[in-house]
Every structure is written in structure tokens, then in C-alpha cells.
Amino acid sequence: xxxxxxxxxxxxxxxxxxxxxxxxxxxxxxxxxxxxxxxxxxxxxxxxxxxxxxxxxxxxxxxxxxxxxxxxxxxxxxxxxxxxxxxxxxxxxxxxxxxxxxxxxxxxxxxxxxxxxxxxxxxxxxxxxxxxxxxxxxxxxxxxxxxxxxxxxxxxxxxxxxxxxxxxxxxxxxxxxxxxxxxxxxxxxxxxxxxxxxxxxxxxxxxxxxxxxxxxxxxxxxxxxxxxxxxxxxxxxxxxxxxxxxxxxxxxxxxxxxxxxxxxxxxxxxxxxxxxxxxxxxxxx
Amino acid sequence: xxxxxxxxxxxxxxxxxxxxxxxxxxxxxxxxxxxxxxxxxxxxxxxxxxxxxxxxxxxxxxxxxxxxxxxxxxxxxxxxxxxxxxxxxxxxxxxxxxxxxxxxxxxxxxxxxxxxxxxxxxxxxxxxxxxxxxxxxxxxxxxxxxxxxxxxxxxxxxxxxxxxxxxxxxxxxxxxxxxxxxxxxxxxxxxxxxxxxxxxxxxxxxxxxxxxxxxxxxxxxxxxxxxxxxxxxxxxxxxxxxxxxxxxxxxxxxxxxxxxxxxxxxxxxxxxxxxxxxxxxxxxxxxxxxxxxxxxxxxxxxxxx
Numbered sequence: 001x002x003x004x005x006x007x008x009x010x011x012x013x014x015x016x017x018x019x020x021x022x023x024x025x026x027x028x029x030x031x032x033x034x035x036x037x038x039x040x041x042x043x044x045x046x047x048x049x050x051x052x053x054x055x056x057x058x059x060x061x062x063x064x065x066x067x068x069x070x071x072x073x074x075x076x077x078x079x080x081x082x083x084x085x086x087x088x089x090x091x092x093x094x095x096x097x098x099x100x101x102x103x104x105x106x107x108x109x110x111x112x113x114x115x116x117x118x119x120x121x122x123x124x125x126x127x128x129x130x131x132x133x134x135x136x137x138x139x140x141x142x143x144x145x146x147x148x149x150x151x152x153x154x155x156x157x158x159x160x161x162x163x164x165x166x167x168x169x170x171x172x173x174x175x176x177x178x179x180x181x182x183x184x185x186x187x188x189x190x191x192x193x194x195x196x197x198x199x200x201x202x203x204x205x206x207x208x209x210x211x212x213x214x215x216x217x218x219x220x221x222x223x224x225x226x227x228x229x230x231x232x233x234x235x236x237x238x239x240x241x242x243x244x245x246x247x248x249x250x251x252x253x254x255x256x257x258x259x260x261x262x263x264x265x266x267x268x269x270x271x272x273x274x275x276x277x278x279x280x281x282x283x284x285x
Numbered sequence: 286x287x288x289x290x291x292x293x294x295x296x297x298x299x300x301x302x303x304x305x306x307x308x309x310x311x312x313x314x315x316x317x318x319x320x321x322x323x324x325x326x327x328x329x330x331x332x333x334x335x336x337x338x339x340x341x342x343x344x345x346x347x348x349x350x351x352x353x354x355x356x357x358x359x360x361x362x363x364x365x366x367x368x369x370x371x372x373x374x375x376x377x378x379x380x381x382x383x384x385x386x387x388x389x390x391x392x393x394x395x396x397x398x399x400x401x402x403x404x405x406x407x408x409x410x411x412x413x414x415x416x417x418x419x420x421x422x423x424x425x426x427x428x429x430x431x432x433x434x435x436x437x438x439x440x441x442x443x444x445x446x447x448x449x450x451x452x453x454x455x456x457x458x459x460x461x462x463x464x465x466x467x468x469x470x471x472x473x474x475x476x477x478x479x480x481x482x483x484x485x486x487x488x489x490x491x492x493x494x495x496x497x498x499x500x501x502x503x504x505x506x507x508x509x510x511x512x513x514x515x516x517x518x519x520x521x522x523x524x525x526x527x528x529x530x531x532x533x534x535x536x537x538x539x540x541x542x543x544x545x546x547x548x549x550x551x552x553x554x555x556x557x558x559x560x561x562x563x564x565x566x567x568x569x570x571x572x573x574x575x576x577x578x579x580x581x582x583x584x585x586x587x588x589x590x
Binding site: 009010011012013018021022024025028029031032033034035036038039042050051052053054055096097100101103104105107108109110111113116119120123125126127128129130131132133134135136137138140154156157158163188213217218219220223224235238239242249252253256257259260263264267268271274275 | 299302303305306307308309310312313314315316317319320321323324325327328331338384387388389390391392398399400401402403404405407408409410411412415416417418419420422424425427430431433434458459466469477480481484511515518519521522525526539540543544547548553556557560561563564567571
């Protein structure tokens, strides 16, 4: 994976330039963190401080009840269970299918392989909304609307972006390892399972994280396919909340914060996998 | 591609390898037919019908496409999406690059800054939009409160049709981190010797940016450009959550319009036709951008001509 490359000392600002650089960095950090800070602060405000001018930064006293009240207004526990089921299934589906396909593209010579690979890359550029109408028609006809199947089943058939990412990774595993294993009598499947996959743990983790994040944050597909409130995902529940006539901002914001917390925690724990996965995709296309 | 012509007959071992290849990629091949090509074909057929999913579809030929030309909302949706894309894409390209250049040098603590700038990008989705509806709330939103502190009466942002697209653009800076990360990877592949050599020749920072960084970064810029165009054309969540297309259809994005036709009015034929137009527009733009590639994207020695 793309690690740290040589960095010329000439690119590192010194003296006054360094001070200026830190100044800009801190200013930009303020801009990027301000919305989050304001969100946290507002989520803890009692009603009368909500719209106060000048803005109140430290709610006094912080109203923690906003959280408990907000989360019991709608069945968010149920939503969390639904979302987790879909997200976990999506991780399993993507890992199973994408590793196979990516290994196929990385390791075996075949006529037409390049053509198939170009088609794979082309589907990367196909907007989901283009297929959402016919997919809905198909899933409606086989009675899958209002079930998790439309959100889960497609993940077992590969995702172009993850396949591309894993292929890049498999290509870096030396062919000699395969050859040695073949001499020892291992077959293709054994090489794939016992050599390629164990060596690709970081890439597998990256795909798992991306798949989790994508299905956790997904909105359009659940919106189309899930209709009963009991089937809602967290994001759908949140948007339902937002659509209510009398918006209670403290509730809406505290709920949002709780919902994004798993993603944010995951990001802080596995930050390298996030950014290296993204950059790996951007390097060589 | 040349392999197809060069190999008339295969040895048994090559044939086995070929079979293995197709076995391994079969999940994707099946998925391609079931979830991409098949649906697209169906959607093409449906676009020539009038269908509410309850009764039988009625074949009406090109009627849906002709209806579109006379549909002011179709043109509005196209206008909104095109305007937003035209402003958003350059902003993200330049903003992301600026951020990447800012966090490029390996100064102490630079990782923390990178982490912070990318953080909002992982929140993409409903919660991201909710934060901003609250920030831009005309009454209790931070933006107008801060403006009031310096004596400016802020606009009504998402409630004023003249300001809605501006509002959406304003909140989008929060997502520049994605472009930043891709740029950073591109920047890391530029050899430091180039800067050292040019510094000896007396080139300052600005000239180095123009004559080294930007030219060598063009493949990354190109990649970001394509990614940005495609994703902006799919804008849905922010419009749906923040304004639901309003006020006065000022944020009626194309995908939102497809969604309404298909899932609120159950006009499947018209929605399918709209989806094909979206596909056509995105394809056309992508091809056009790929065409310009030759004139400005520099691939070092890799170009085979």
C-alpha cells in the first residue's frame, strides 16, 4: 500500500513561513470544527437558550435529558438493529464477492480480461439513480419491497470500487509465493484462501469499513425500498424526525450526533485505512 | 485486447486458467446482468410506456420524451443541477487542492489537521445536512447569529429561493476533505528532487506551484474532476432533507425529480425516461471531459505515442 514516500525538506516551511502556515491551519480547523461544536452545544441546550442572541456556547446547565427524550420519541433502538443487520450483511456480501472477483482479475490470464475490466471501471461511473427505477420495479414484482433484501442481496455480487481496490492490492503480492505453494501441492482455491487473503488483511479491513460506512449512511435506497416504520434504518428515522411539523432542534441534533457516533469512532480508530483506501483508488486509474 | 487476436488455440493449462478466471469473476458478471444491464434494458422499455405498476403498462412510444420537452419542471431540474454542478465542481477542485497543499508538509501535528479536515466527509448523509439546516436557520442558526454580531442581517438562506443554491454550496465546503485526500496521494508521488532543482534555479513557491506541482498533478485533478461531476449530478439527500426541492422549485435537483415521478406519482414510464436522460447527460459530460484529457493531462513518460 502507498506508504510514506520521500519528502523533500525543501517542502517544509521554516521560520516565519512556518508560523504563518500554522496560523492558516488553525483558522481552517476552526472553520471545519465550528459546525460540529455548535451542534454539540445546541444539542445540550434547554429550549430558552436555543435561539438566544448573542449565541450561547456553553449551555448552562447542560440539558442531558434532550438525549434520553429524543431517543425514546421514536423507536431508534429498532432502527439501530435494522441498520446493523443491513450493514453487517453488506460487509459479509462485499467481502465474499469482491475478494473473489478482484483475485480473478489480478491473477488469471484470460482472453477478454482487459475488456471486462474496462466494463467494470465504466460501471463505477454509472449513477445509481439511473438504475433505481427499474430495480424498484423488479423488486416490487418479486415482493421484495419493504424487506432488507434489495439492500443486501446486490452486495453479494460485487461492487466495482471495492473490486478495483482489492485488485490493486492483490497485484502487489508476488507471484513467486503462488508458485512456491503450487510446488507444495496447493490448488488455486487454497492459494487464494491461505496465502492471498491472509496477506491482504489491511485491504480487507478497508473494504469492510467502506461497506459499513456506505450502508450506515445510505439514504436513497432505504428510502425507496423500506416503507414500514418498523423496517426503517437510522438515517430514515432521522429524516422522518426532520420532516415532523414541529421540529425540536435539540432532539434532532442529539439524535444526529448519536447516529453518527459509530462512524466517527470508527474513523478515529481506523483513520489510516480510510484515507489510504481513498488514495489507493486515486493513484492509478 | 491484442490477446484476443494473438491466441487462436489454447493449451489445456491456459484453458483451465481461463475457466478459473471466469469462475472467480462470475459473481460480478451475474450481478452485472441482474442489477445493471438487465435493469437498464428494462428501464429503456419502460420509458416507452405509461405505467403506474398497478395496471398493465401501456405502450406510448416516444410520448414520455416528447412530454419532457414541454415540461417546465424537467427544464428547471436540468437547470438547477447544471448550475449547481458548474459552480460546485470548480469549488471542490480548487478548495480540495488548497487544503491538500496546506497539509502537505510533514510538520509536527499535521496528521491531526488532516484528520480534522477529512472528518466531515465521513458524515456524508442525512446528519451532515441536518447540521447545516440548523447552522443556516435564519433565527437561531450560528451563521446569522455571527453575522448579527457584526451588524449584518443575514439572508433567510434555505427559505429564500434566491439563496437556496448558495446555501447548499456554502455547506459543501465541509466535504472537501475527500478531494484533499486524493490530492495528497497525488502530491506524494511528485519527486522532491524537482523542487530542489528548481530552488537552485531560483524559482519561488508560486512558480514551483505553476510549473511543477500543477502539471504533475493533472492526472489527479482529472480523476477528481470526473468523480466530482458524477457525484454532483447525483445530488439528492441534501435537496431532499434540507428543502425538499423548494422553495419555488429552486432546489429541484434532477434525481429528486426522478424520485418524485417514480415514487410519489408512480409515473414509472416518465421516471424511466428521465433516468435515461440523466444517464445520457452524465455519459456525454464524461466523454467530453475524457476528450479534453489529451490537451491538459500530463502522464509523464507513460503515454504510448
